Amino acid sequence: MRSIYIAVTFFCIGIMASAQTSSSDDSLNIRKIYDMSLLNGKSYEWLDHLSNDIGSRLSGSYGAEQAVKYTKAELEKLGLDKVWLQPVMVPKWTRGEREFAYVQTGPGETRNINITALGGSIATPAGGIKAGVLEVEGIEQLKEYGRENIEGKIVFFNRPMQADLIQTFEAYGGCVDQRYSGAREAANYGAVGVIVRSMNLRLDDFPHTGSMSYGDLPEDKRIPAAAVSTNDAEYLSSILKIQNDLELYYKMNCEQHEDVESYNVIGEITGSEYPGEIMVVGGHLDSWDLGDGSHDDGAGVVQSLEVLRLIKEIGYQPKRTIRVVLFINEENGLRGGNKYAEVARSNSENHVFALESDAGGFTPRGFGITATDAQFKKILSWKNLFKPYLIHYFEKGGGGADINPLKGGDMVLAGLRPDSQRYFDYHHAANDTFDKVNKRELELGAATMTSLMYLVDKYGLDNISKTNTELAD
Amino acid sequence: MRSIYIAVTFFCIGIMASAQTSSSDDSLNIRKIYDMSLLNGKSYEWLDHLSNDIGSRLSGSYGAEQAVKYTKAELEKLGLDKVWLQPVMVPKWTRGEREFAYVQTGPGETRNINITALGGSIATPAGGIKAGVLEVEGIEQLKEYGRENIEGKIVFFNRPMQADLIQTFEAYGGCVDQRYSGAREAANYGAVGVIVRSMNLRLDDFPHTGSMSYGDLPEDKRIPAAAVSTNDAEYLSSILKIQNDLELYYKMNCEQHEDVESYNVIGEITGSEYPGEIMVVGGHLDSWDLGDGSHDDGAGVVQSLEVLRLIKEIGYQPKRTIRVVLFINEENGLRGGNKYAEVARSNSENHVFALESDAGGFTPRGFGITATDAQFKKILSWKNLFKPYLIHYFEKGGGGADINPLKGGDMVLAGLRPDSQRYFDYHHAANDTFDKVNKRELELGAATMTSLMYLVDKYGLDNISKTNTELAD
Numbered sequence: 001m002r003s004i005y006i007a008v009t010f011f012c013i014g015i016m017a018s019a020q021t022s023s024s025d026d027s028l029n030i031r032k033i034y035d036m037s038l039l040n041g042k043s044y045e046w047l048d049h050l051s052n053d054i055g056s057r058l059s060g061s062y063g064a065e066q067a068v069k070y071t072k073a074e075l076e077k078l079g080l081d082k083v084w085l086q087p088v089m090v091p092k093w094t095r096g097e098r099e100f101a102y103v104q105t106g107p108g109e110t111r112n113i114n115i116t117a118l119g120g121s122i123a124t125p126a127g128g129i130k131a132g133v134l135e136v137e138g139i140e141q142l143k144e145y146g147r148e149n150i151e152g153k154i155v156f157f158n159r160p161m162q163a164d165l166i167q168t169f170e171a172y173g174g175c176v177d178q179r180y181s182g183a184r185e186a187a188n189y190g191a192v193g194v195i196v197r198s199m200n201l202r203l204d205d206f207p208h209t210g211s212m213s214y215g216d217l218p219e220d221k222r223i224p225a226a227a228v229s230t231n232d233a234e235y236l237s238s239i240l241k242i243q244n245d246l247e248l249y250y251k252m253n254c255e256q257h258e259d260v261e262s263y264n265v266i267g268e269i270t271g272s273e274y275p276g277e278i279m280v281v282g283g284h285l286d287s288w289d290l291g292d293g294s295h296d297d298g299a300g301v302v303q304s305l306e307v308l309r310l311i312k313e314i315g316y317q318p319k320r321t322i323r324v325v326l327f328i329n330e331e332n333g334l335r336g337g338n339k340y341a342e343v344a345r346s347n348s349e350n351h352v353f354a355l356e357s358d359a360g361g362f363t364p365r366g367f368g369i370t371a372t373d374a375q376f377k378k379i380l381s382w383k384n385l386f387k388p389y390l391i392h393y394f395e396k397g398g399g400g401a402d403i404n405p406l407k408g409g410d411m412v413l414a415g416l417r418p419d420s421q422r423y424f425d426y427h428h429a430a431n432d433t434f435d436k437v438n439k440r441e442l443e444l445g446a447a448t449m450t451s452l453m454y455l456v457d458k459y460g461l462d463n464i465s466k467t468n469t470e471l472a473d
Numbered sequence: 474m475r476s477i478y479i480a481v482t483f484f485c486i487g488i489m490a491s492a493q494t495s496s497s498d499d500s501l502n503i504r505k506i507y508d509m510s511l512l513n514g515k516s517y518e519w520l521d522h523l524s525n526d527i528g529s530r531l532s533g534s535y536g537a538e539q540a541v542k543y544t545k546a547e548l549e550k551l552g553l554d555k556v557w558l559q560p561v562m563v564p565k566w567t568r569g570e571r572e573f574a575y576v577q578t579g580p581g582e583t584r585n586i587n588i589t590a591l592g593g594s595i596a597t598p599a600g601g602i603k604a605g606v607l608e609v610e611g612i613e614q615l616k617e618y619g620r621e622n623i624e625g626k627i628v629f630f631n632r633p634m635q636a637d638l639i640q641t642f643e644a645y646g647g648c649v650d651q652r653y654s655g656a657r658e659a660a661n662y663g664a665v666g667v668i669v670r671s672m673n674l675r676l677d678d679f680p681h682t683g684s685m686s687y688g689d690l691p692e693d694k695r696i697p698a699a700a701v702s703t704n705d706a707e708y709l710s711s712i713l714k715i716q717n718d719l720e721l722y723y724k725m726n727c728e729q730h731e732d733v734e735s736y737n738v739i740g741e742i743t744g745s746e747y748p749g750e751i752m753v754v755g756g757h758l759d760s761w762d763l764g765d766g767s768h769d770d771g772a773g774v775v776q777s778l779e780v781l782r783l784i785k786e787i788g789y790q791p792k793r794t795i796r797v798v799l800f801i802n803e804e805n806g807l808r809g810g811n812k813y814a815e816v817a818r819s820n821s822e823n824h825v826f827a828l829e830s831d832a833g834g835f836t837p838r839g840f841g842i843t844a845t846d847a848q849f850k851k852i853l854s855w856k857n858l859f860k861p862y863l864i865h866y867f868e869k870g871g872g873g874a875d876i877n878p879l880k881g882g883d884m885v886l887a888g889l890r891p892d893s894q895r896y897f898d899y900h901h902a903a904n905d906t907f908d909k910v911n912k913r914e915l916e917l918g919a920a921t922m923t924s925l926m927y928l929v930d931k932y933g934l935d936n937i938s939k940t941n942t943e944l945a946d
Contacts, residue, residue: 035637163913164508166862201913363836363892365863389639390838392865419836419892421913440636440674440894 026385026458030451032314034389037447042309044439046074046302047361051292051434058119058289059329060092060260067285068263071301071326075267078309082270085263088339090329092260093119095289096253099226100128101195103236104247113236114229115195116207116290117252118179119332120214121225128251129154129193129224135240139177139185151190154248156240157182158197158233161424168420169359172199172427176210183225184215193250194225197233199424205229206429209288211332224252264336265326269308271457273319278344280323280354281307281453284330284337284402291432295423298434299361299442301326303416306446307453318457320352327402330358334401341405353456355414355449356400360426361442362418366391367452368398370413375461379412382455391448393417412461416449499858499931503924505787507862510920515782517912519547519775520834524765524907531592531762532802533565533733540758541736544774544799548740551782555743558736561812563802565733566592568762569726572699573601574668577720578712586709587702588668589680589763590725591652592805593687594698601724602627602666602697608713612650612658624663627721629713630655631670631706634897641893642832645672645900649683656698657688666723667698670706672897678702679902682761684805697725737809738799742781744930746792751817753796753827754780754926757803757810757875764905768896771907772834772915774799776889779919780926791930793825800875803831807874814878826929828887828922829873833899834915835891839864840925841871843886848934852885855928864921866890885934889922 037043050057050067057063068085075083101113117123134149135156136142142150157178161171176199183194198208207227214222228236240246265285271277283300287293304324311318327336344351355367366386369376380394399413407413418441426432510516523530523540530536541558548556574586590596607622608629609615615623630651634644649672656667671681680700687695701709713719738758744750756773760766777797784791800809817824828840839859842849853867872886880886891914899905 034639038636163511166507166917168913363894390866393863421836421917422911425911438895438898440641444639444894 026455029314029316029454030385033310033450033454034447036310036313037306037443037450038440041306041443041446043302043306043442043446046305047294047298047437047442048434050298050301051294055292056289057285057287057293058093059090059262059286059332060257061289064262064286064328068265068328071265071285071305074305075265075324078267078312080267080269080308083267086266086339086343088262088264088328088335089259090262090335091333092257093332094255094257096123096255099250099252101226101248101250103239104249105239105243113232113248114205114207115226115250116209117254118196118212118225118227119209119288120212120256121183121252121254122222123254124193124224124250124252128249130247130249131192133236133240133246133248135237139182142185142189147189150186153191154193154195155182155186155191156195156236158237160197161199161201163201168201168424171201172424175199179210179227180212181215183212183223184217187217187221187223191223193223195228195248195250196225198227198230198429199427200230200429202425203230203234205231206431208427208429209290210428226250226252262328264328264340266323267308268321268323269311269318271320272317275321276350277320278323278349278351279320279453279456280325280351280403280406281449282325282327282402283357285326285328286331288331288428290428290430291426292434293432294434294437295360295426295432296428297330297358299437299445300357303357303361303442303446303449307450310446310450311454316454320457322453322457330402337402337405344406351406351411353412353461354399354403354406355416355452356403357416357445357449358400358402359416359420360418360423361437361445362422363441364391364416364418364445364448366393366395366417368395368415368417370397370399370407372410372462375410375412378459378461385455386448386451389444389448410462414452416445418445499928502787502789502927503858506783506923506927507920509783509786510779510916510923511913514779514916514919516775516779516915516919519778520767520771520910520915521907523771523774524767528765529762530758530760530766531566532563532735532759532805533730534762537735537759537801541738541801544738544758544778547778548738548797551740551785553740553742553781556740559739559812559816561735561737561801561808562732563735563808564806565730566805567728567730569596569728572723572725574699574721574723576709576712577722578716586705586721587678587680588699588723589682590727591669591685591698591700592682592761593685593729594656594725594727595695596727597666597697597723597725601722603720603722604665606709606713606719606721608710612655615658615662620662623659626664627666627668628655628659628664629668629709631710633670634672634674636674641674641897644674645897648672652683652700653685654688656685656696657690660690660694660696664696666696668701668721668723669698671700671703671902672900673703673902675898676703676707678704679904681900681902682763683901699723699725735801737801737813739796740781741794741796742784742791744793745790748794749823750793751796751822751824752793752926752929753798753824753876753879754922755798755800755875756830758799758801759804761804761901763901763903764899765907766905767907767910768833768899768905769901770803770831772910772918773830776830776834776915776919776922780923783919783923784927789927793930795926795930803875810875810878817879824879824884826885826934827872827876827879828889828925829876830889830918830922831873831875832889832893833891833896834910834918835893835895836914837864837889837891837918837921839866839868839890841868841888841890843870843872843880845883845935848883848885851932851934858928859921859924862917862921883935887925889918891918
């Protein structure tokens with residue numbers, strides 16, 4: 001596109017939009033928030049450090065420890081009213097030496113296969129496992145095949161993400177049971193191992209890890225579970241059609257250790273009028289160990305830090321307490337989210353609102369919101385304030401894994417909804433790295449979150465009004 | 474994000490959305506369009522060929538010639554009613570040997586600078602140019618400095634794109650005069666050359682080319698014009714502050730040749746009821762010569778081809794004539810767009826609607842629309858049909874450089890509006906390459922365009938109704 005014509009048209013639209021939004025304090029404050037995020041934002045610089053200087057941050061790792069220290073130190077620089085660490089015992093799982101897999105395509109002929117251990121899996125025996133492969137389209141097919149076809153085999157779960165679903169998280173929801181429960185289910189039919197097609201809508205060579213669980217399966221029944229790249233899943237599927245007795249070898253060296261102590265990192269601006277009403281904004285500090293966790297969830301972490309920084313920068317004094325919580329261990333235990341909610345309850349804290357960013361640092365489209373009809377309607381009444389920033393999506397339903405344990409009463413949960421098309425290209429894989437995050441997209445997300453926190457604080461939601469009335473009584 | 478919880482929530486929303494959209498034929502047809510684009514689309518495969526097998530396609534180049542042949546052949550495979558080439562004389566400008574530039578930072582000390590000739594620029598003399606540098610913030614500053622400060626100098630236009638504008642095309646509109654007219658203006662004050670900060674919101678090492686014009690400047694007054702990468706623009710600006718007499722050397726080998734014959738590539742499905750009412754969908758076939766033009770405008774080309782393919786695939790027989798036009802020479806002359814409109818007029822063709830995709834292959838957000846209030850209202854009445862696909866943006870104003878010459882009467886012009894945050898990271902630069910296009914984002918754009926074409930054909934717009942009434946009389 002060369003076109004000066006079009007550029008000029010856009011320019012005029014821009015002027016009109018600015019004119020419209022200058023009609024109230026809220027418009028001006030939100031404009032300030034976006035300007036500061038885009039012109040003098042800190043989120044990208046923070047992410048650079050978190051991703052490139054610290055790197056991956058799996059619970060219990062040195063990276064996670066460094067991330068706790070770094071974000072606490074950065075929070076302390078923001079001049080908040082309070083910064084603290086909340087101790088949490090977290091699981092410690094290590095990958096060990098890199099996984100290795102191949103298929104025997106003929107006598108003396110092998111082809112390597114890109115796999116990665118699923119988080120929580122046991123290792124293979126030291127010499128690896130070699131066995132025939134049974135491809136299935138999902139857990140429900142295990143019953144059809146039955147023990148006679150499964151025993152002694154490696155089960156290959158190959159149901160792909162559905163490309164025709166517009167929200168990629170839906171497609172994820174339609175597959176992730178294979179990863180989470182596939183090993184447990186297949187073990188019950190006598191399988192010796194499972195490999196699972198990566199939850200990735202693209203064809204490439206990156207295997208995507210993620211959490212799995214053996215449920216109540218006794219230790220001696222557990223079998224090793226790995227993810228296989230989408231390209232290799234396609235390859236395996238096609239070769240199995242012509243070579244039914246194909247054998248797959250794989251070796252994994254992962255290990256589950258004793259729980260170790262880690263921390264949620266917390267900072268707050270204490271509310272000037274209703275300090276007992278707490279609004280949380282957060283993301284999770286831990287990441288998988290393969291990439292550097294820039295989208296999942298480095299982005300959410302730095303955006304959450306930025307919310308508090310921007311609120312102070314625009315000179316807004318919140319009436320309610322605004323707390324940033326960087327949760328530990330979302331990926332393989334959710335211990336941070338559970339601990340935070342447990343402490344909040346035991347301290348009888350009154351949480352009125354929580355917002356999480358854990359869907360990548362892509363262009364923000366809006367929010368998913370869990371609220372009563374009245375509360376949702378109130379949030380919808382602010383929709384026009386977001387229009388100049390191309391934030392259009394306000395839909396019921398949503399929150400975030402870390403804030404969900406806070407749910408109860410009429411508190412409102414919200415999740416930032418960025419564009420989801422590219423999220424699963426990187427999710428839990430070695431290519432979830434800093435270079436995949438666009439600075440502007442990240443900053444727009446931070447500003448969008450800040451604007452919602454500002455409006456919720458200023459106008460309250462029904463829960464808040466009710467609580468206030470009760471307090472006034 | 475691990476959370477099965479959230480995935481399930483999204484899944485439920487998805488089911489509700491599907492239920493809503495299954496209430497009418499239009500919803501079903503639009504669902505079919507998206508499904509086919511995402512599950513069995515051709516756009517990505519076409520773009521792969523256009524970008525990776527053909528590559529850059531500057532007007533008059535071998536690549537442009539190949540692109541004409543390839544897209545015509547592909548159109549012929551679609552079983553359209555008519556496919557043809559429309560001859561257009563286009564300018565031919567060649568870059569020649571790669572540009573070279575450095576600054577003299579001390580005796581015997583130089584540092585290379587990343588530059589690229591602007592399209593249409595003359596070459597430097599064979600030995601290059603070496604001169605002092607005057608940094609300005611825009612054309613308007615030339616008057617302030619006056620001939621006494623400019624004569625004999627290289628003028629360095631360094632006004633950056635404004636990062637606080639949400640629509641990046643606005644930021645482009647605020648800078649592009651430096652690139653387009655900077656050389657002409659500076660030459661009038663006696664400058665010997667110009668370099669212009671690349672129209673890029675990111676700091677990196679890629680210089681971004683683009684068209685420039687000398688206007689009516691006599692040939693002997695013309696001065697060579699280049700773009701400089703944003704990183705080097707920052708560097709130059711900082712070193713000029715401490716080394717005011719800094720000299721820049723640059724050498725460019727570009728050349729303007731005689732016009733050559735090229736073609737607009739056109740195909741149509743003839744309307745079953747109103748064959749004389751023509752609806753155009755298109756993008757431009759030419760690209761700059763640095764990358765492979767995947768976003769600008771390979772994406773628009775393949776999406777436009779896909780519109781006609783999808784309309785046939787869903788078994789819809791358009792009432793009106795739907796024509797795909799792949800315009801040549803948008804980048805440096807607009808000869809294709811002008812020729813198409815000229816021929817349409819001389820044949821008294823009745824164009825009722827035109828849609829262009831020329832803003833990159835990113836996630837589609839909606840449309841910019843030039844229409845009367847009544848027409849716009851009619852289009853807005855379809856907004857809910859697009860909601861399941863997260864298409865929310867329907868704003869007045871817009872079209873496309875190639876279709877703008879068709880404007881007149883009450884015909885409606887529309888431009889696809891993809892997410893614009895990353896567009897100028899790649900625009901007119903060597904990194905506008907195939908790997909920067911996400912398959913799903915491209916396919917969603919094609920489906921979004923097809924859906925609008927389908928609705929306009931089925932329900933018409935005010936112009937169409939009027940014409941029909943006239944015809945009926």
